[in-house]
Amino acid sequence: xxxxxxxxxxxxxxxxxxxxxxxxxxxxxxxxxxxxxxxxxxxxxxxxxxxxxxxxxxxxxxxxxxxxxxxxxxxxxxxxxxxxxxxxxxxxxxxxxxxxxxxxxxxxxxxxxxxxxxxxxxxxxxxxxxxxxxxxxxxxxxxxxxxxxxxxxxxxxxxxxxxxxxxxxxxxxxxxxxxxxxxxxxxxxxxxxxxxxxxxxxxxxxxxxxxxxxxxxxxxxxxxxx
Numbered sequence: 001x002x003x004x005x006x007x008x009x010x011x012x013x014x015x016x017x018x019x020x021x022x023x024x025x026x027x028x029x030x031x032x033x034x035x036x037x038x039x040x041x042x043x044x045x046x047x048x049x050x051x052x053x054x055x056x057x058x059x060x061x062x063x064x065x066x067x068x069x070x071x072x073x074x075x076x077x078x079x080x081x082x083x084x085x086x087x088x089x090x091x092x093x094x095x096x097x098x099x100x101x102x103x104x105x106x107x108x109x110x111x112x113x114x115x116x117x118x119x120x121x122x123x124x125x126x127x128x129x130x131x132x133x134x135x136x137x138x139x140x141x142x143x144x145x146x147x148x149x150x151x152x153x154x155x156x157x158x159x160x161x162x163x164x165x166x167x168x169x170x171x172x173x174x175x176x177x178x179x180x181x182x183x184x185x186x187x188x189x190x191x192x193x194x195x196x197x198x199x200x201x202x203x204x205x206x207x208x209x210x211x212x213x214x215x216x217x218x219x220x221x222x223x224x225x226x
Contacts, residue, residue, distance in 0.1 A: 066107075116199075
């Protein structure tokens with residue numbers, strides 16, 4: 001809330017602190033270029049309202065990071081940069097503050113690949129259409145960002161090019177929450193077999209750092225730097 005931000009900064013000054021700026025977060029994996037314009041519009045209003053109270057802000061930190069490519073393409077980073085600087089000029093005129101831009105997952109997301117193995121393929125009942133494909137990695141092993149299926153990773157298999165069918169992807173633990181994709185089943189080759197090695201792409205960000213330490217006795221995700 002921009003109004004609350006002004007009150008907080010004003011309170012900080014009355015406590016003897018020196019407010020220098022504000023930070024905002026446009027949302028993780030934010031693909032909409034215009035989101036930074038809306039955020040900077042609110043930031044500039046905070047700057048003006050603070051100035052009326054004698055608080056001279058000089059810094060804006062743009063958080064949220066740039067998006068990375070998963071299954072959907074994202075605009076090139078230069079497009080975000082141009083949009084951000086247009087928005088800075090639009091909302092701050094010739095008094096552009098010191099600016100920090102956090103690159104986030106856009107810098108490293110596509111630098112990582114996770115190799116995983118199919119440990120089980122089954123159906124929960126004879127009536128169920130979709131296969132359940134269990135991997136040796138799940139939400140607790142590094143794929144926490146599949147929560148609510150907000151991030152859908154590209155997955156390569158040894159059978160790419162073959163006929164595909166939707167399946168539910170799940171992890172290896174006994175926790176019922178360890179299901180990666182169920183609301184929107186993931187299309188994988190019908191020839192997929194137990195023991196097949198799959199490659200999960202775009203896993204350079206928020207994977208090994210989310211990996212739990214030996215949950216269910218499963219070792220944390222190993223990382224190799226090349």
